[in-house]
Amino acid sequence: MASLKELKGRINSVKSTQKITKAKQMVAAAKLRRAQAAAEAARPYAERLSGVMASLAAKVSGDSAPLLLRGTGSDKRHLLVVVNTDKGLCGGLNANIIKAAKAKARALVAEGKDVTFYLVGKKGRAPIKRDFADKIEKHFDTSNVRQPGFEEAEAIADDLLERFEKGEFDVAHLVYPIFKSALAQDPTVDQLIPVPSPEGAAGGDAVVEYEPGEEEILEDLLPRYVKTQLFGALLEREASEQGASMTAMDNATRNAGDLINKLTIQYNRSRQAAITTELVEIIAGAEAL
């Protein structure tokens, strides 16, 4: 049985932990709203871009299509772009993303492909290094900016496209969490390069004039599309991180509350027991006189 003083110390320590988790939860809730708004605001651009892409890609096909659309013709070397968060305290989010990335990597390796990793965000480094230490191409650091924006997406995309042009890989996949709600964030694997041909392209009903030409526009458009994909992934990551963090911290706060209640009961019982013992001793002493 712990002494009264020890119990008091434990209760205080749990109380300060609860204060921290509560604060983090409220911060996450506020940030989540902002992140969701940002994700919402980015949607029109992405929708329009993929609409245009679809109509163009349907017209330009075959050998004349740009490299980004048609690929290098082989699919031996795969690059996994894994988007993780920079900060922890967000429950199982990073673990889930890494699990999805590793599963994909194992599946590709089992098919006899070469797999390399391109990591975005801090929290993916250690766990992926554990299994694929020699396969990591690069870490892209996003922790030095407060909120990763289009500049970061652009930098990542430019880097990726340069590597693709140099022929360092044939296919790139993007692994990132999709924000469903504060309770659910699904890790998703999407093909990034070559750009997958959009399905159900609205075949040209209207005669559209292109300037300079269809192929030139498409060539200009594809890198933008990759950038937009990455930007979307960063936004989803932001929202997922805050959502997961909010839920995890809510749980932690509740657990701390339960623990405090339990410890308080224990503390009161021991105090009562001590008082009773003291009384019994006094009464017994008085009777002995």
Place this chain on the structure above:
Amino acid sequence: MALHFELVTPAKLVRSEDVHMVVVPGTEGEFGVLEGHAPFMSTIRDGAVQVYKTEGAAPETIEVRGGFAEVGENGLTVLAEHVEG
């Protein structure tokens, strides 16, 4: 008589309004878009988009960088990577 004009960046929808005419800096030269323009698509070079709210009014200029313009049935859409101002 109005042209529906939308200016979109990856971060947000900058403009969505009905205007008289918009002059867009296309890669192969500037072009003005009025209502009822034929379907048209062009990449744009860095420069200023000029928005004429009404006929003869002084244009409002918006600096854009990187992107393309699309004219369709529902008006003009400019997708730009960066917008200044």
